[in-house]
Amino acid sequence: MDPLEDVLALVGVRSSVSAGLVAGGDWAMSFPPPAGVKFVAVRAGSCHLAVQGSDQHHPLTAGDCCLLTRRARFTLASDLSLPAADARTAFAQARSTAGDGLARTGTGEDVFVLGGSFDFGERAHALLLDALPPVIVVPATSPAAHTLDWALAQIEHEVRTQPLGAGLVAEHLATVMLIHVLRLHLARTRAQAPTTGGAGPGLLAGLSDPVVAAALRALHTHPARSWTVADLAASVGVSRSTLAARFSRSLGQGPLEYLTQWRIALAAQQLQAGDRTLASIATAVGYGSESALSTAFKRVLGSSPRAYLALSGR
Missing domain, CATH: 1.10.10.60 (Homeodomain-like)
Structure with missing residues (x-):
């Protein structure tokens, strides 16, 4: 039996993919705390990520992907010192108006970001999530990023073109992406500390x-x-x-x-x-x-x- 597969099946992961975000020029957008785990993938351009409660900021470039595992407000921006627009307003407007369904902020279209979330059952924190770091980043420059690129490219295609069944396809692809990120994080902890575990106490540390x-x-x-x-x-x-x-x-x-x-x-x-x-x-x-x-x-x-x-x- 595969313990990671067992736990993911038991906690009942459910994926959802939001509309893509197009941005350019000077911009900043604040997102509410996710109910579960959030993923952010930069497909074009670059931006900065800041998570409430953390002093660490993460510069993200095209091809970077990250998981946010805590229920904390976060900001994406060209410059984190700028006043941030409310993401809920931008994404609600994208859903309610005719067009391509993409949320927009700033000026121009230099940046394209995919986002989504994973909701878990009530036992997920004790069994899995509490052992994860607040932010897991897979840089585009790492060999691991190539593993994710296929799933992310397919999600982007579904979000941009909106063919029949796009939402369902994107959700299943997002779950594939989540499993890849967890595998890569597990491989990273094994490489860093093969006999002591590199993660905090929990399932992934045990599997390392x-x-x-x-x-x-x-x-x-x-x-x-x-x-x-x-x-x-x-x-x-x-x-x-x-x-x-x-x-x-x-x-x-x-x-x-x-x-x-x-x-x-x-x-x-x-x-x-x-x-x-x-x-x-x-x-x-x-x-x-x-x-x-x-x-x-x-x-x-x-x-x-x-x-x-x-x-x-x-």
Whole structure:
């Protein structure tokens, strides 16, 4: 099993692509905090990116792509010292007027920016997003940028030409792009720190450590197995103490704590699907009874399975 694929499927990523932004001359545009993860790709020209709460500014040129992983206001501009127009007004006007559907600011058409967002389920932050840096930049000058260029070129074509089904096609391509960026970020952290993990504690840091990655694959393949740390360590060929230390350093928790979190995430997904009994779900995720699952569920999520369903609107 692929833990990254498992988590992306579990958190239910949904992609959306906004209208493109055309800009030129002196300009600045302020964007509201995204509900999920935001992507920004510069297809022509150059601009600067600033994210609220960070002192670091990012110069972006044609071919650069970045992910913004925090719910923070951000600004794109030719000069960040300029007063910024409200992006919501510009994009609303683009949708309401006849024309090519592109938002515009400044004078001229030197710059073209694609943007979109990825919305995730409620468990995404704990399982994936909290471990990502606030901004992930893939520069056009890096070999990795070529991997993204095909998807971005196709998204640009759909946004500019608006053929039938353009929105759906662009959304699926955006999900492809997201997976590529996460892969590239994972490869970068592996190269920077192959045995200690280069990301903050979380799934990607775990996947950047080959020993922890092997353990994660075992847990995701057989979540219902009665694992012990010794069994898991033997399955990946290291000592119990080595696995425990590397797992804790990479994910900020021990192997069995992670397994509990993953089992409860699986149980919550199956509960929301509504096609299985609580007893069958308990067995499927490694608990011997409904009461054992309910106890673990309440410890992890703060409510019983039935209360969780009521709170989620089912």
